[in-house]
Amino acid sequence: MSDVKSKIREVLAARGGFPGGIEALGDQSDLYAAGLSSFASVQIMLALEEAFDLEFPDSLLNRKTFQSVDAIAGAVQGILDGAPAAE
Amino acid sequence: MNAPASTSLAERAGRVAAVAAAHADDVDIKSRFPREAVDAMRLERLFSVQIANNLGGEDATISDVAEICSLIGQSCASAAMVFAMHHIKLSSLVSHGSESDWHRTFMRRVADEQLLLASATTEGGIGGNLRNSICAIEVNGADCHLEKDATVISYGEYADAILITSRANAEAASTDQVMTAFTKDQYTLERTQVWDTLGMRGTCSDGYLFKGDAPAVQILPKPFAEIAAQSMLATSHLLWSAVWYGIAVNAMARAQSFVRAAARKSPGAPPPGALRLAEASSLLQLLKSNIIAGLREFEAAKADHDRLSSIGFAVAMNNVKIGSSETILIIINHAMLVCGILGYKNGTPYSLGRHLRDAHSAQLMISNDRILGNTSNLLLVHKQDTSLMG
Numbered sequence: 417m418s419d420v421k422s423k424i425r426e427v428l429a430a431r432g433g434f435p436g437g438i439e440a441l442g443d444q445s446d447l448y449a450a451g452l453s454s455f456a457s458v459q460i461m462l463a464l465e466e467a468f469d470l471e472f473p474d475s476l477l478n479r480k481t482f483q484s485v486d487a488i489a490g491a492v493q494g495i496l497d498g499a500p501a502a503e
Numbered sequence: 504m505n506a507p508a509s510t511s512l513a514e515r516a517g518r519v520a521a522v523a524a525a526h527a528d529d530v531d532i533k534s535r536f537p538r539e540a541v542d543a544m545r546l547e548r549l550f551s552v553q554i555a556n557n558l559g560g561e562d563a564t565i566s567d568v569a570e571i572c573s574l575i576g577q578s579c580a581s582a583a584m585v586f587a588m589h590h591i592k593l594s595s596l597v598s599h600g601s602e603s604d605w606h607r608t609f610m611r612r613v614a615d616e617q618l619l620l621a622s623a624t625t626e627g628g629i630g631g632n633l634r635n636s637i638c639a640i641e642v643n644g645a646d647c648h649l650e651k652d653a654t655v656i657s658y659g660e661y662a663d664a665i666l667i668t669s670r671a672n673a674e675a676a677s678t679d680q681v682m683t684a685f686t687k688d689q690y691t692l693e694r695t696q697v698w699d700t701l702g703m704r705g706t707c708s709d710g711y712l713f714k715g716d717a718p719a720v721q722i723l724p725k726p727f728a729e730i731a732a733q734s735m736l737a738t739s740h741l742l743w744s745a746v747w748y749g750i751a752v753n754a755m756a757r758a759q760s761f762v763r764a765a766a767r768k769s770p771g772a773p774p775p776g777a778l779r780l781a782e783a784s785s786l787l788q789l790l791k792s793n794i795i796a797g798l799r800e801f802e803a804a805k806a807d808h809d810r811l812s813s814i815g816f817a818v819a820m821n822n823v824k825i826g827s828s829e830t831i832l833i834i835i836n837h838a839m840l841v842c843g844i845l846g847y848k849n850g851t852p853y854s855l856g857r858h859l860r861d862a863h864s865a866q867l868m869i870s871n872d873r874i875l876g877n878t879s880n881l882l883l884v885h886k887q888d889t890s891l892m893g
């Protein structure tokens with residue numbers, strides 16, 4: 417899981433556009449409050465699909481999935497484990 | 504002030520529409536507020552229909568409100584747009600304010616006093632990119648203060664309250680926004696721009712420097728990102744579309760009566776405009792289906808916050824707006840071709856100038872290019888629903 421999170425943080429650092437930098441944010445910090453726009457969240461999703469070689473099912477394409485590093489990690493891990501949230 | 508309980512929403516809206524129709528040309532020519540129609544809305548207590556029963560409203564659905572928008576839109580698009588924008592603001596209060604004492608009490612006031620709500624999202628330097636703000640609200644203890652260069656506030660001067668967006672605090676990112684309800688006694692408006700436009704002239708959407716001071720409890724308790732995604736964007740696209748549909752319906756009605764009059768004069772020979780009218784009829788049906796599908800999607804998603812925040816839902820609502828704002832122009836233009844010079848001229852039973860001018864606002868009211876840009880980003884990840892029946 418920590419590998420997953422550090423990879424996610426790399427993606428967020430490259431694409432997130434967080435004014436204070438991703439390093440300043442905890443795993444549970446609200447990414448939207450930190451400046452994540454819905455446009456950027458789509459870009460991040462694409463980058464994650466590329467980085468982890470996976471595809472987000474429609475059921476995970478919502479605001480909650482990108483709320484925090486932990487939430488993203490939960491979603492990514494779920495897909496990697498082959499058990500995405502009910503599709 | 505109670506409207507007779509026995510009359511239906513459609514009958515009440517019909518009475519407002521009749522008043523709106525009587526003054527529509529004057530409102531347009533003078534670019535003045537449609538006060539007769541707005542007074543009639545108050546008299547029929549239409550400003551509170553969407554509010555919950557237990558707060559003095561009637562629990563009307565968004566489809567009920569859309570029907571009223573369309574009925575009034577057939578008479579006077581400016582009056583209908585005032586009504587639509589009021590209910591768009593109200594939808595955010597209803598969806599996101601029911602857990603806050605201040606906002607519950609305020610909704611009761613809206614119902615009791617039939618208050619008119621206006622909107623200030625557009626900002627100098629930002630334009631229609633409403634999910635960004637430059638201005639920031641300052642919270643000092645129990646109070647808040649906000650100044651905003653609001654370049655377009657429809658009927659700002661005539662509103663009883665303004666719901667206005669800003670950054671959540673001076674340090675907040677431009678997308679970290681809140682929405683606050685200020686009542687008329689809590690703000691000043693200094694006019695910076697005059698609304699002298701091609702159409703929608705009666706919305707009186709002047710620009711103002713807004714300065715407000717209010718108790719901080721008037722800030723809606725949810726991030727504006729959620730409010731936008733879950734109520735405001737969807738209800739905007741749906742209720743605007745309902746108004747625009749109303750404009751197109753009336754244009755179609757005028758063209759149809761033109762063709763009918765011609766057919767009566769020369770029975771047996773189909774009038775030259777008849778084919779074009781048939782084309783317009785097909786487009787009008789497409790427009791109507793598009794809006795109805797959007798309303799159904801919204802009603803179904805309302806109970807499910809995940810669905811409301813999903814990419815598929817955002818794409819669907821964006822598509823409703825793009826589809827209706829583009830289609831009305833084709834329909835009204837068809838109607839104009841059918842009616843010929845009598846449609847082009849002002850003051851005939853077939854005049855379509857006002858319709859066409861009003862309809863041209865639709866593509867700009869949050870620029871379609873902006874919306875298409877947003878949709879095209881979402882489509883990078885959204886999986887298409889390939890079923891016919893959803």
Ligand SMILES: Cc1cc2nc3c(=O)[nH]c(=O)nc-3n(C[C@H](O)[C@H](O)[C@H](O)COP(=O)(O)OP(=O)(O)OC[C@H]3O[C@@H](n4cnc5c(N)ncnc54)[C@H](O)[C@@H]3O)c2cc1C
Pocket residue numbers: 584588621622623624625626629630631632655656657658703706708864867868869870872873874876
């Ligand atoms: C009848 C009417 C009533 C209104 N009432 C209100 C109101 O009560 N309150 C309120 O706050 N606002 C109101 N508005 C404003 C409206 O909601 C939009 O914000 C406004 O029309 C956008 O203004 P703009 O075209 O100057 O700005 P922009 O959105 O900045 O657009 C300017 C141009 O730049 C282009 N453009 C800019 N950014 C992009 C992008 N990212 N992608 C693609 N193209 C882009 C667009 O093609 C557009 O033509 C009203 C507008 C109308 C027409």
